[in-house]
Amino acid sequence: MHYMKIPLRAAFRFDTISRYRFVDGGDLWSQRSATLQCPHVEGEAPSEPFGLRSRRSTTLRNKRVEGEAPAEPFGVCGRDGARASSVQEAGENAVNTHVVQQPVVDVVVDLPAALQEVFTYLLPRALEAKVQVGSCVLVPFSGQEVLGYVARRYPMDACEAGKLKQVIDVVEGSLPLDENRLALAEWLAHEYRCGLAAAVRLLAPTEMVAKVQRVLRLTPLVQQQELWELSPNAPERHLLELLQSAGGQLPETTAKAQLGATLFNTAIYRLKRRGLVEQKNVLEAATARARVLRHVRLNISPEQAENLAEACASRAPAQAALLRALAVAEEEMLPMAELLRQVGVSASALKSLEARGVVGFADVPVYRSPFGKVNLSQADTTLQMTPDQDRCLSEIGQAIEAGAHRSFLLFGVTGSGKTEVYLRAVSIALARGRSALILVPEIALAAQVVEAVKARFGNLVAVLHSALSAGERFDEWRRAREQRARVVVGARSAVFAPLDNLGLIVIDEEHEGAYKQQEHVPRYHARTVALQRAHREGAVLLMGSATPSIETFYQARQGAHTLLHLPTRVEGRPLPTVHIVDMREAPRARGGVFSQRMAEAIAERLQRGEQVILFLNRRAYASFVMCRKCGTVVKCRRCEVSLSYHKVDHSLRCHHCDYRQSVPTKCPSCGSVHIYPFGLGTQRVEEEMQQLFPDARLLRMDRDTTTRKGAHHVLLARFRAQEADVLIGTQMVAKGLDFPKVTLVGVVSADTALHLPDFRAAERAFQLLTQVAGRAGRAHQPGEVIVQTFNPEHEAIQTAATHDYQQFYEREILYREELRYPPFSRLANILVLHPEEAKAEETCRRAAERCREVIAAERIDAEVLGPVQAPIPRLRGLWRWHCLVKCYQPEVLPDLLHSALEGLSPSQGGTLQVDIDPYSVL
Incomplete structure (x- = not known):
């Protein structure tokens, strides 16, 4: 253990927004651990900022920004001992009621660096009326003007405040910062290893807040002859040409994207040395604001x-x-x-x-409503509850009435009426004057849930997801913040909705990977954030699923959540019958993708006027194009993955970076003309359906057909209105959708996700098959599911066919325990990206070594796997190496990573990413 002695005459205590207040006391020993243990002493002096550097502390640290010099951290004794004396003066001044005070603010500075401190600035009198907690302000920081968010405002003795730098200006836009939300952002920054500013920015849509953009500018020294003196292939020449064509100024991100990170870094270094280019921060106003109409x-x-x-x-x-x-x-x-x-x-x-x-x-x-196309007539508000539903609702309702935090897992088979339980729980929360938040995993699913919620609660409902326009999102977010909307329905980011007096959070389909942010920092899981938020705000968390994640179900069995069960469908409707077709032996319909059995079942439904859903979790026409002579597969130039064939425009596309090219007429390796598409995609399924059933009305729902705004809703509305007989789709059609006329679900290939190098592969396959099977027979007509597979013996397929989650769980949990995977450990995936593979490998090895050193030194029960090349070795021009940290003491993982990786960064052009609790390790 490490200890740090603070030789001061003033002790401190930790208050609700992670600052330190000084009180009379003696020396204080502070253990460097995840939680600072601080004595509570009554009779405290007015709050003073103070900086405590502790590598493994979860608390916000505060730094003061003084004079005209660049901001520096204050240590325990401050600069040249000045800090210690100022603390003593603060204690003496606490009893002097005539001391002149000035307002100061603690600011979360918005910089790319992962800062977890707040910085204190003097608030000029001209800005006093404009600045509140949450305001966006412009402040000086290390010789530049940067954006920041006011975390706290309080008075300080004039003598002390006079040493601080001043806030420059107030910027349009504000964040809903209060003590609860700031504490949540602090937890998020520590838990997912990101800067405090990155966590705070999640509290409002990005277009609602101004931002400072880094731009490149040509200096007056640039002359035409400078350009011609450079080699035609010199990276600095390319950058100068870009700047000149853009009128002398260009966003740094744009230049980096066009040149590539390595060339950009070389060019900017050389041009800045010669004084030809300068980097400046430019303030960009918020792009979303209220729409007004002149009357x-x-x-x-x-x-x-x-x-x-x-x-x-x-x-x-x-x-x-x-x-x-x-x-x-x-x-x-x-x-x-x-x-x-x-x-x-x-x-x-x-x-x-x-x-x-x-x-x-x-x-x-003018209110820009996102509900224009929502058909409220589809929502039935008079449904009768089953005894199982009543029992579950009673227990949830008691928890809401009690006004204290509790968490529930509602485990119910598909079609068991989980949504009705959600809605009635929301009614209970509203009746107590509290608000409610409903999270759904997919935008496609949001429309159907919104219909039910909007029909039940009318104008009290707001919706938040990425498919809204910036204006719609602004209006909906503001309605929630102003408490005009008391129920918010949304996807992952809606977990930060600005609802006050939150009484209930519902997470529908809690097992879904869409709740995990995988692309941007912080890489949070909405389920984990929701649990933390519910705990902090005294709300009830209700998670629902027919196929709960292994981790959540294990936690419920261990007593962390109350387990509620809906074992049967409403009105006693039977679960669909599932038939497994072994495609190794089954006869094919015209030798195509459909087995004879599936083709006959489709024909039977079409003849009876019923509807069919065909599921294949792969878009395009074919998954790759290969030469039959030499075996060459056409790959993306920027990624080590095959290009998918899209027959619609006869192109090859990369589904990772969107690179496109025409289909080659001959093999690029051997010159053979025998180059053909292989594998399955939704486009090919659609084509074969047209050939087998030319009179059938088809709809295809995948990423290619849902790029336009509202496309999800339009396609689903058409299918519900029976304007189509067959819906062909990817996982978009597998979850939560309820179509009474669907009596057959066909899984064209159940093997697409079975053998991925990921310990969750079997779990995901089971969940997807069970969910898509649940779309059949949801009304009074019985349902049937046909699953085509080359692996009929696989346990995920066998247990999905019998709708037996318990059996799958019992097998899977033994496997997880034996190999010590979650829930028996906590994972962190350390991924290094670099244009040069050797440098990616080198940095990843250093990261793994550092982690092992900390594990050994601190005697942490953990291990490091790797480093190895990632399963997808190259994406978007960057080589990928990773290592996996398995920690068997879950609470220390963030601190372990902070200690091991602090100061470690790849060479120019590289990136080090840390994904804690990764959903996928590909």
Whole structure:
């Protein structure tokens, strides 16, 4: 153990937003651990900022930014001992009621560096009325102006405050920061190893907050001859040409994307040395704001307007017509554009009336509703509860009524009525004056859930997900923040919705990988964040699934969550019958992708006027193109993956970086013309359906057909309205959808995810098969599922066919325990990306070695696997090496990584990513 003695006459305690307050006391020993143990002493002096550097502390640290010098951290004794004396002065001044005080603010500085401190600035009097907690401000930091978010505002003795740098300005936009949300952001920054600013930014949509963008600018030293002196292939010449073509200024991210990280870093280094290019921070305003519509109102009574219209009818007929329209209008104000269009006059007539004081103008906010296409008639608000539903709801309701945090896992088979339990639990929360949050994994699923929630709770509902326009998202987020909406439905990021007095969080399909952020920092899991938020705000967490994640079900069995069970479908409807077809032996329909049995089952449903869902979790026409002579597979130039064949435009596409090329007419290796597509995709399934059943009406739902806004809703609405007989799709069609006329689900290939090099492969395959099977027979007609596979003996397929989650779980948990995978450990995937493979490998080896050193030194029960080349070795031009940390003391994993990786970074052009609790390690 490491200990740090603080030789001060003032001890401190930790308050709710991670600052230190100084009180009378003696020397204090502070253990360097995940939680600082601080004594509680009454009679504290006014709060003072203080910086405590502890490598393994979870708390926010505070630094003061003084004078004109670059901001520096204060240690325990401060700069030249000044800090210690100021602490003593603070204690003495606490009893002096006549000390002049000035307002200061603690600011979360928004920088790419993963800073976990807040910095203290003086608030000028000119800005006092404008700055509140959550305000976006511009502050000086290390010789530049940067953006920050106000975490706290409080008074400080004028003598101390006078040494601080000042806030420069207030910027449009604000974050919903309060003590709870700031504490949540602090936890997030520590738990997922990211900067505090990155965590704070999650509290509001990105387009609602201003940002500082790094740009490159040509300096006056640049002359044309400078360009021609450079070699045509020199990276700095390419960068100069880019800047000149852009008018002398270009965002740094744009230049880096066009040149590549390695060439960009070389070019910028050389050009800055010669004084030809400078890097500057430029403030960009928030792109989303309230939409207003100009309205016109009468400043006189309607009777007076009628009389005035009569008086001016001959000399000003346009004004008279406007007055008459306003006089007879039912509304107090009319939209100006609509009024002018209705009367058929120009705006000059209105301006004349305004000049006379007869009319006035007002800008009225306009709500941009995302519910325009939601069909509320589909939601039944009079459903009768089953005894099992009543029992589950009773226990959930008691927890909500108690007003204390509890977590539940609602384990119910597909079609058992979990959604109705959710809705009635929300009603209980609202009746107690509390708000509710409902999370769904997919945007495609959001529309159907929104229909039910909106029908039940009307205008109290807001929806938040990435498919909304910036304006719609702004309006919905603001409705939630202003408490006009008390129920929010949304995807992963909605877990940060600005709901106050939160009483209930629902996570539908809690097992879904979509709840894990895998692309951007912080790489959080919405389920984990929801649990943390519910705990902090005294809310009930209700997780539901027919196929719970192994970790969640294990935790429920261990007592961490209350386990509730819905074992049967509503109204006693049977689960669908599942038939497994062994494609190694089964006869094919015309030698294609369908077995004879599946083709006959489809024909039978079409003849009876019923609907069919065909599932294949792979888009495109074929998964790769290969030469039959030499075996060469056409690969992406930037990624070590095969290109998928899209027959629609006869192109090859990379589904990772979107690189595209035409299909080669001959093999690039041997020149053979015998080059053909292999493998399956949804486009090929659609083509074979057209050939087998030319009269069938088909819809295809995958990423290629849902790129336009609202496409998910349109396709599903058409299928529900029976405008199509067969819906062909990827995993978008596998979850949560309820179509009464669907009596057959066909799994074209169950093998696509079975053999991936990932310990969760079997679990994901079982969940997907069970979920897609659950789409069949959800009304009064019985359902059937046909699963085509080359691995009929696989336990995931066998247990999915019998709808037996318990049996799958019992087998899987033994496997996890034997190999010590979650829930018996906690994982972190350390991934290094670099244009040069050798440098990626070198950095990854150093990371693994450092982790092993910390594990040995601290005697942590953990191990490091690797480093090895990642299963997908290259993506978007970057080589990928990774190592896996398995920690058997879950609570110490973030601190282990912080200690091991602090200061470690790849060489120029590389990136080191840490994914804690990864959903996939590919």
